[in-house]
Amino acid sequence: MTHYSLGDEPSDRFLDRFRLDERFPHILCPGCGIGTAMATLVRTLQELGRDPTKLCVVSGIGCSSRVPGYLDCDTFHTLHGRSLAAATGVKLARPDLEVIVFGGDGDTLAIGGNHFIHAARRNLDLNVFVINNRTYGMTGGQYSPTTPTHDIAATAPWGNCERDFDICFMARAAGAMFVARSTTYHVAHLKKMMKLTLTKTGFSVLEIVSQCPTLYGRHQRIGDGVAMLKWMKEKSVDVGKVKDPWGESERFVIGVLHDREEVLPYTKLYQQVREKAAGEQR
Amino acid sequence: MTPQLLSGNEACAIGGLRAGVRFFAGYPITPSTEIAEYLARELPRVGGTYIQMEDEIGSICCISGATAAGLKAMTATSGPGFSLMQEGIGYSVMAELPCVIVNVMRGGPATGSPTRSAQADVMQARHGTHGDHPMVVVCPWSVRECFDLMVMAVNTSERLRMPVVVLTDEIVGHMRERVELPKTPETWRPANPKRPPETYEHYGDETNYDSRIASFGEGYRIHLTGLVHRHDGFPSDDPEVIKWNLDRLHRKVRDNESWLWDLTFEDLGADTVIVCYGSTARSALAAKRQFERKTGRTVGFLRLRMVWPFPLRRLVSLLRSTRRVIVPEMNMGQLNRSVERAVSPDVPVIPVLRYDGEMLTPEEIIDAL
Numbered sequence: 001m002t003h004y005s006l007g008d009e010p011s012d013r014f015l016d017r018f019r020l021d022e023r024f025p026h027i028l029c030p031g032c033g034i035g036t037a038m039a040t041l042v043r044t045l046q047e048l049g050r051d052p053t054k055l056c057v058v059s060g061i062g063c064s065s066r067v068p069g070y071l072d073c074d075t076f077h078t079l080h081g082r083s084l085a086a087a088t089g090v091k092l093a094r095p096d097l098e099v100i101v102f103g104g105d106g107d108t109l110a111i112g113g114n115h116f117i118h119a120a121r122r123n124l125d126l127n128v129f130v131i132n133n134r135t136y137g138m139t140g141g142q143y144s145p146t147t148p149t150h151d152i153a154a155t156a157p158w159g160n161c162e163r164d165f166d167i168c169f170m171a172r173a174a175g176a177m178f179v180a181r182s183t184t185y186h187v188a189h190l191k192k193m194m195k196l197t198l199t200k201t202g203f204s205v206l207e208i209v210s211q212c213p214t215l216y217g218r219h220q221r222i223g224d225g226v227a228m229l230k231w232m233k234e235k236s237v238d239v240g241k242v243k244d245p246w247g248e249s250e251r252f253v254i255g256v257l258h259d260r261e262e263v264l265p266y267t268k269l270y271q272q273v274r275e276k277a278a279g280e281q282r
Numbered sequence: 283m284t285p286q287l288l289s290g291n292e293a294c295a296i297g298g299l300r301a302g303v304r305f306f307a308g309y310p311i312t313p314s315t316e317i318a319e320y321l322a323r324e325l326p327r328v329g330g331t332y333i334q335m336e337d338e339i340g341s342i343c344c345i346s347g348a349t350a351a352g353l354k355a356m357t358a359t360s361g362p363g364f365s366l367m368q369e370g371i372g373y374s375v376m377a378e379l380p381c382v383i384v385n386v387m388r389g390g391p392a393t394g395s396p397t398r399s400a401q402a403d404v405m406q407a408r409h410g411t412h413g414d415h416p417m418v419v420v421c422p423w424s425v426r427e428c429f430d431l432m433v434m435a436v437n438t439s440e441r442l443r444m445p446v447v448v449l450t451d452e453i454v455g456h457m458r459e460r461v462e463l464p465k466t467p468e469t470w471r472p473a474n475p476k477r478p479p480e481t482y483e484h485y486g487d488e489t490n491y492d493s494r495i496a497s498f499g500e501g502y503r504i505h506l507t508g509l510v511h512r513h514d515g516f517p518s519d520d521p522e523v524i525k526w527n528l529d530r531l532h533r534k535v536r537d538n539e540s541w542l543w544d545l546t547f548e549d550l551g552a553d554t555v556i557v558c559y560g561s562t563a564r565s566a567l568a569a570k571r572q573f574e575r576k577t578g579r580t581v582g583f584l585r586l587r588m589v590w591p592f593p594l595r596r597l598v599s600l601l602r603s604t605r606r607v608i609v610p611e612m613n614m615g616q617l618n619r620s621v622e623r624a625v626s627p628d629v630p631v632i633p634v635l636r637y638d639g640e641m642l643t644p645e646e647i648i649d650a651l
C-alpha cells in the first residue's frame with residue numbers, strides 16, 4: 001500500500017495509527033485546507049495518546065465532513081447538518097467515549113445551526129471542529145452563513161447581500177465552555193488549539209479558518225492554495241494583540257477566545273437525574 | 283401480574299421499555315406526548331436516557347447515534363413530526379440502524395387537526411423517505427396490542443437492522459383499557475459479531491440475522507454512512523455496489539416476509555369480507571357482529587396487524603373465494619388500493635372512508651354491507 005503523506009516527511013510514522021491509508025487518495029482538491037486540518041487532528045490525537053478504540057468522530061455532509069472516512073477509529077458520517085444531533089446520541093449512550101464532531105460552516109451553522117445552538121446550551125461534552133472555508137464546497141461554491149457581505153459566490157453572482165455569522169461569537173452566546181479559532185496556515189498554532197479543545201470538558205468549539213481555492217479563492221480572485229495561505233496569514237491577528245476580539249470583522253482573530261469555568265456537562269447532570277429517579281417514587 | 287387501566291400510548295411506552303429500549307429522543311406533539319412523558323419518568327429509573335431534542339429531525343438523528351452506540355432506542359411523534367423525521371428514517375434504513383418510531387396519527391396535512399384522529403399516514407409510513415427502500419409498519423387496534431406490537435417492533439428492528447414504525451392513531455393512543463402486561467416479554471437475544479475486529483466487515487453478513495452488528499466503542503472501528511457503501515461500510519459509487527447495496531436492503535425484508543406478515547381473520551368463507559387495520563377494525567368487528575345478528579348472514583373479517591410489507595401473496599390466497607371486499611379507513615382511501623391488487627378485477631373492493639376526524643361508526647360500515 002502506497003504511503004501517502006499529508007505534507008509531512010514520508011517517514012512520518014506517527015500518522016499511521018489514526019489514519020486509514022487504504023482509503024487514499026482522498027477526494028479533496030489540490031490546495032484545499034481540509035487535508036491540513038485532518039493531518040493536524042491525527043497528529044494531535046497521537047500526541048495526546050488517545051486510544052482509537054475509545055474515539056468516535058462524527059460528521060454531516062460536505063467536503064469537511066468526509067474527514068471521518070479517512071480515520072481509523074469509529075466514524076459516523078451522518079446526514080447534512082445532523083452531526084451534532086447524532087453525536088448527542090452517541091455521547092449520551094456512551095459517555096466514556098471521546099466524541100469529536102467535524103464539519104463545514106454550512107453543515108454546522110446553516111442546516112445544522114439549531115442543533116449547534118442546543119448542543120452548546122446543553123453543554124454536551126463534545127469537541128466540535130468547524131472548517132470555515134466561507135462557502136459550500138461540496139455543492140460548488142454557493143454562499144454560506146459565513147460568506148462575507150459583497151463576496152461573490154455561485155449563487156451570489158452580483159455579490160452576497162446577506163450578513164455573515166461569527167461562529168465563535170455564536171458558540172459563546174449559545175453556552176459553549178471553550179471557544180477558539182485558528183487557521184490552516186498556522187499549523188503549529190492549530191495543533192495547540194486542537195489540543196486545548198480536546199482536553200477541555202464540556203462543549204468545546206474550534207473554528208478552523210481554511211482555504212477553498214477552487215470555489216472561494218477563485219470567486220474572490222485571491223488565487224490558488226498558496227496565495228490563499230498567504231492571504232490567511234496576512235488577515236490573521238493573535239487574540240493578545242487586539243483590544244476587542246469580538247469586534248473584528250476584517251481580520252481573523254486567532255487563539256483562545258472564550259474559556260469559562262467548567263460547569264457539569266450534560267451526561268453528569270443526567271446521571272444525577274438517574275440517581276434521583278431511582279430513589280424516589282413519583 | 284395485576285390488571286391495570288392503561289392508555290394505548292402508555293402501553294407503547296411500557297412495551298418499548300420491557301423490550302429493552304433504554305433511549306428515547308423526541309419532541310412533544312399531540313396526540314403522542316404521553317409516551318414521552320411516561321419515558322421521561324421511567325427511563326432514568328432503569329439507567330436509561332430520555333432527551334427532549336430541539337425538533338424531530340434532531341430526535342431521529344440523535345436516536346441513530348444512540349443505536350449506533352449499542353442501545354435500543356425509540357421515539358414517538360405525530361404527523362408533522364413524522365414528516366420531519368423522514369430523512370433520518372432513510373438514514374437508518376441505509377446505515378442499517380435499528381429504531382422504533384411510534385406515529386400516533388392525527389389529521390393532516392400540515393398542522394391539520396391535532397386533537398382529532400385519522401389513518402392518513404399509511405402511505406407516508408411506507409413511502410415517506412426518498413429512494414427505494416423497504417419498510418416495516420405495524421398497526422395495533424387495542425391497548426394490549428400496542429404493547430405486543432411494540433415489543434415485536436423492537437425485536438424486528440434489531441433483527442433486521444432497520445427502523446420499524448408503529449402506526450397508531452389518536453383513538454388507540456388515548457383509549458383506556460384494562461390489561462395485564464407481561465413483565466418480561468420475549469426479546470431477541472443475538473450472538474455477538476461473528477468475526478473479530480481485524481476481519482470484521484460491518485455489512486459482510488448477507489443472509490444471516492442471528493448475530494448482532496458491532497457498535498461504536500467496542501474496538502471494531504466501524505464506519506457508518508448514508509452514502510451507498512461496500513461490505514466494509516465505506517462509500518462507493520460503483521454501479522455494481524449501488525445495486526448490491528439496494529438489493530441487500532430489500533432482501534432483508536423479502537426473505538423474512540413469511541414470519542413478518544401478521545394478520546388475524548375469521549369467517550373468510552363468507553361472500554363479503556371486511557379488510558381493516560388499527561382503530562377502524564374495532565368498528566368493523568362491531569359492524570360484522572351487529573350485521574350477522576340482524577340478518578343471519580355471515581361476514582368475513584380480516585385485520586392486518588402489519589400493513590407494510592403488504593401481505594399481498596397471503597391475501598391473494600385468503601381472499602380466493604371472496605365475492606366482495608369492504609375496506610374501511612379513516613382517510614381518503616389509502617390501503618384499499620393495495621387490497622385491490624389481491625383480488626381479481628371482477629371482485630369489487632369498496633372503500634368506506636371517513637376523514638372528518640370522527641371515528642368511523644359500525645353503522646357506516648353496515649350500510650356498505
Ligand SMILES: Cc1ncc(C[n+]2csc(CCOP(=O)(O)OP(=O)(O)O)c2C)c(N)n1
Binds near residue numbers: 063065080106135
Ligand atoms: C438535506 C440536504 N440538503 C442539501 C444537501 C446538499 N449539500 C451537500 S454538502 C452541502 C454544503 C456543504 O458545505 P459546508 O457544510 O460548508 O462544507 P464544505 O463542503 O464547504 O466543506 C450541501 C448544501 C444535502 N446533502 N442534504
